[in-house]
Amino acid sequence: MKLLITGGAGFIGSAVIRHIIKNKQDHVLNMDKLTYAGNLESLNSIDTNARYQFIQADICDADHLKQIFAQYQPDVVMHLAAESHVDRSISGPAAFIETNIVGTYQLLEVARQYWAGLDQERQQSFRFHHISTDEVYGDLEGTTDLFTEQTPYSPSSPYSASKASSDHLVRAWHRTYGLPVLITNCSNNYGPYHFPEKLIPLIILNALEGKPLPVYGKGNQIRDWLYVEDHARALYSVVTQGQIGETYNIGGHNEKQNIEVVHAICELLEELVLNKPQGVAQYKDLIHFVQDRPGHDVRYAIDASKIQQDLNWTPEETFESGLRKTVQWYLDNSAWVQHVKSGEYQNWISQQYKAQ
Ligand code: NAD
Secondary structure (H helix, E strand, O other): OEEEEEOOOOHHHHHHHHHHHHHOOOEEEEEEOOOOOOOHHHHOOOOOOOOEEEEEOOOOOHHHHHHHHHHHOOOEEEEOOOOOOHHHHHHOOHHHHHHHHHHHHHHHHHHHHHHHOOOHHHHHHOEEEEEEEHHHHOOOOOOOOOEOOOOOOOOOOHHHHHHHHHHHHHHHHHHHHOOOEEEEEEOOEEOOOOOOOOHHHHHHHHHHOOOOEEEEOOOOOEEEOEEHHHHHHHHHHHHHHOOOOOEEEEOOOOEEEHHHHHHHHHHHHHHHOOOOOOOOOOHHHHEEEEOOOOOOOOEOOEOOHHHHHHHOOOOOOOHHHHHHHHHHHHHHOHHHHHHHHOOHHHHHHHOOOOEO
């Protein structure tokens, strides 16, 4: 099978590509614009494999997309390219509208025209898999409910609203034009190669440098954490075995408050790191509560029973085992971290997190 994967230089896309190249026989074309979040070093372990290719391209550029589809002739598209960071969507929503909505529209149109030109057999096996987030469902604050595939959309941030829009476009391209689509909505991912603007890598790396550990509000927001390699396996199951037109929720059964996550990282560091930065008695002493994000959703939680029953997928990692692997990975991969943290990241991070 020839897979065209958008956003394959990002956190989840690179995990999907590593999974496929290492464990399957498929061919992959990674199509990525290489924004600040794209990093080809995350693919160093597989990038000399003859089944892997990379092309730098913007999903908003329809002419380039047409050329790429015509030359590569994909059997499957897995669409992960997106602007993905909620804080950035609040300070600068334009890029989110452009990439997540307009870019998804351009990709759908090019895919639809390409698909319409395929012979009947290839038309039937073609799939367009759109990768999305549980944030489209909104906030579960004050309830014990879980998000199901039937939960109505109620996005809160420019990021989640742009992802909700893209999900609607994908469903419309299926219903109106018959494009064979699949949609997945997943909870918060964590794991190796995660850009350090996101909570878990930010806390690990700040702690190692003896810097404050910023926690929004009181740290009582609840997220349902999933190890990124479990997500990558789930996505491959959906794209190879999922039913056309269906949505699958993906989650890890790991509801944790942010403050619990931060404490767990501090405790792992106490165990794994011998020399603390100067002046640090306990990593927890570095915790620093900061002004909450506007419109911050309090609780997300996923009912993943459909993908478990229909596709026999379950997460392999518990939160404890996945977090231990993640912390150890950051301790062992300082070269990747140093490259990622140079340049644009420094400017951005210096403007974040006002004290309460
Ligand atoms: P990421 O920010 O790490 O990676 C995004 C990738 O997309 C980057 O490599 C970037 O260069 C590329 N990209 C951005 N704009 C592009 C454009 N216009 N054209 C081509 N490439 C472009 O994101 P991620 O965390 O890997 O998330 C991947 C997908 O999964 C996103 O669609 C996101 O909404 C979704 N998702 C993420 C999570 C999570 O916890 N990270 C959870 C559920 C769903």
